[in-house]
Amino acid sequence: MSPLPPLIWLQAFEAAARTLSFTAAGRELGVTQAAISQRIRLLEDRLGQKLFVRHPRSLTLTPAGQAWLPSIHDAFTRIAEGTTEVFGATPESPVTLRTTPVMQQSWLAPRLLSFHRQHPSVAVRLVSAIWPDDFGPEGADLEIRYGRGDWSEVDCVSLGDERMRPACAPSLAERLQTPEDLAGHTLLHAIGFAVGWPTWLEQAGVAGIERQCPALTCDNQVMTLALASQGGGVALTHHRLLESRRDLVAPFDLAVPSMESFWLVRPLRRQPRDEASLLWDWLVASLDDG
Structure with missing residues (x-):
């Protein structure tokens, strides 16, 4: 099994960690809140550690989630920048x-x-x-x-x-x-x-x-x-x-x-x-x- 979790799980984590909301993350990625929640749970099961603390009406990152988040941010940023450098920006992109x-x-x-x-x-x-x-x-x-x-x-x-x-x-x-x-x-x-x-x-x-x-x-x-x-x-x-x-x-x-x-x-x-x-x-x- 690859040590790298599926990309859609990583996207769900990055969006949820940035917005501290499964609902907002789902809206951003075009899926339901339940789909984000499921992907996060699968990711946590793969990693063997909790990434979020679920409160009644909010989320916070666990110490493990906080420590991992900068690496995920940097990875997505580098992918985006590399794509732009190789293929150029979409002409109509704002x-x-x-x-x-x-x-x-x-x-x-x-x-x-x-x-x-x-x-x-x-x-x-x-x-x-x-x-x-x-x-x-x-x-x-x-x-x-x-x-x-x-x-x-x-x-x-x-x-x-x-x-x-x-x-x-x-x-x-x-x-x-x-x-x-x-x-x-x-x-x-x-x-x-x-x-x-x-x-x-x-x-x-x-x-x-x-x-x-x-x-x-x-x-x-x-x-x-x-x-x-x-x-x-x-x-x-x-x-x-x-x-x-x-x-x-x-x-x-x-x-x-x-x-x-x-x-x-x-x-x-x-x-x-x-x-x-x-x-x-x-x-x-x-x-x-x-």
Whole structure:
């Protein structure tokens, strides 16, 4: 028996591990949720180890699944890149751009619309990502990542320094004259950022005041900003994202610098297509326009 499991089992694992959903993986691969579940079970039986922990409404990877996933990602990426190098990209295939939903809605949306008006023949496919591990495995043409810009095998262009500042609905901002006024108000937390509420509050001279505040925690800024815009509390967000909003204001002037920022990224291992280079150059040029 070959030590390599069937390809359809590996595809099921990669898609389910990336989406953490058998249903989403099935939708992506054009099969049912039950088919994905069966393939994963067969794969686990072949390997002799569980790859997922099944919760009532979610999935998580086991340590074995987490350790194996990078190898599977890299294998599929190399197959895709090798196919493109030998046979070329499909002429009508779109330029794939992957970034977080909040960047799509704010920074990217007006630039992409402008690009489309100038180059309507260039098809662009947007792919959403939230966690750092969401980036890279599918071999996107371009990405907008958040971090320190220290990734290997990629070309990076910084979108500018980042600062974090509170944001809330105008009606709530009227009641916030000083940082001390945050006591008793809901703080909206978006996890995964180097600068969070404790850091900002310490810089504002009110360290520990979060213990007097109710909290709601989300895994992305789209939700924290949506809650804030509806008067649900005060979010901490990147200054560039606040600048594009009309339903949110900054109640305080303090903006805390972050060592992390947004970066435009493309892989170095393959020659970029002309259409991808065109979009890359357009986005880089837009930085000079603010």
